[in-house]
Amino acid sequence: MNAPLRVRRKTVVADGVVTLELAGGGRVKDWTPGSHLDLVLPTGLTRQYSLCGDRWDSGHYRIGVLREPGGRGGSAYVHDELDVGDEVGVGGPRNNFPLVPSPEYLFVAGGIGITPLLPMVHQAELLGARWRLLYGGRHRASMAFLDDLEAHGDRVLVRPQDEHGLLDLAGFLGEPRPDVKIYACGPAPLLDAIERVCAPWPPYTLRTERFVADAGEPARSTPFEVELVRSGLRVTVPPSASVLDAVAEAGVEVLSSCRQGTCGTCETAVLAGRPEHRDAILEDHERAAADRMFVCVSRSLSDRLVLDL
Numbered sequence: 001m002n003a004p005l006r007v008r009r010k011t012v013v014a015d016g017v018v019t020l021e022l023a024g025g026g027r028v029k030d031w032t033p034g035s036h037l038d039l040v041l042p043t044g045l046t047r048q049y050s051l052c053g054d055r056w057d058s059g060h061y062r063i064g065v066l067r068e069p070g071g072r073g074g075s076a077y078v079h080d081e082l083d084v085g086d087e088v089g090v091g092g093p094r095n096n097f098p099l100v101p102s103p104e105y106l107f108v109a110g111g112i113g114i115t116p117l118l119p120m121v122h123q124a125e126l127l128g129a130r131w132r133l134l135y136g137g138r139h140r141a142s143m144a145f146l147d148d149l150e151a152h153g154d155r156v157l158v159r160p161q162d163e164h165g166l167l168d169l170a171g172f173l174g175e176p177r178p179d180v181k182i183y184a185c186g187p188a189p190l191l192d193a194i195e196r197v198c199a200p201w202p203p204y205t206l207r208t209e210r211f212v213a214d215a216g217e218p219a220r221s222t223p224f225e226v227e228l229v230r231s232g233l234r235v236t237v238p239p240s241a242s243v244l245d246a247v248a249e250a251g252v253e254v255l256s257s258c259r260q261g262t263c264g265t266c267e268t269a270v271l272a273g274r275p276e277h278r279d280a281i282l283e284d285h286e287r288a289a290a291d292r293m294f295v296c297v298s299r300s301l302s303d304r305l306v307l308d309l
């Protein structure tokens with residue numbers, strides 16, 4: 001955990017969306033487009049928010065927070081209680097959604113999913129890459145940062161659902177072709193749809209960031225064993241417990257934050273066995289390598305996993 005920061009500015013930027021500027025006494029840590037920050041609220045809740053400010057301004061971070069009525073209280077606290085001058089704990093930044101070099105980028109944002117894509121747009125612009133952005137939301141007033149994006153003219157397609165209906169993903173992306181990277185962030189139905197549309201594109205073209213891991217039922221309903229090589233322990237993980245909780249019970253603490261398979265904090269090296277990946281972070285080829293897992297949500301396909309713990 002880093003030194004706490006203070007809320008320097010809080011701004012309503014759209015219906016249900018505020019931005020916070022967080023600053024300490026000096027430089028904040030460097031970050032790259034796609035990074036998120038762990039915000040540790042005075043209530044003890046920890047939440048992850050994408051950085052959406054100017055990475056070259058090292059004096060503060062900026063995050064965007066959507067009020068989520070059905071959420072677990074983090075966004076409500078930020079909207080209703082957190083004020084300018086208040087102190088918050090921070091962890092990170094950490095990047096599970098890095099922008100890889102490409103001559104052309106296609107960005108697709110749904111709602112608050114615009115936040116990690118804003119710095120990517122700026123980076124693509126700086127690098128002189130070709131890029132376009134398709135940005136959807138429920139209605140125009142709920143869509144943050146439209147002013148910032150206006151300067152980019154017709155490279156940005158703003159498509160509120162009440163004016164245009166569902167996003168025309170196939171029309172925006174065009175024919176499958178090499179030398180393009182597609183970055184998408186938004187609600188699960190949008191990301192599921194773009195995964196379907198991108199199926200014929202070359203492997204690794206699409207990279208998505210999900211707000212929640214949605215892996216369905218675990219593959220096995222029976223206990224499995226984890227062998228912790230550095231601790232010299234064998235721990236049985238019952239169907240009712242996560243690997244994280246089972247090893248903690250045995251006295252081995254793994255750092256965690258979101259406990260939902262989205263932040264990356266609990267990443268653990270796998271030395272043998274086949275993990276069942278249930279996170280929202282790893283790409284398919286990273287999953288196939290079976291050399292690491294996020295123990296807050298991921299489980300095991302094999303009877304035994306050997307972990308570097």
Ligand code: FES
Pocket residue numbers: 255256257258259260261262263264265266267279294295296297
């Ligand atoms: S604690 Fe966030 S991915 Fe495991």
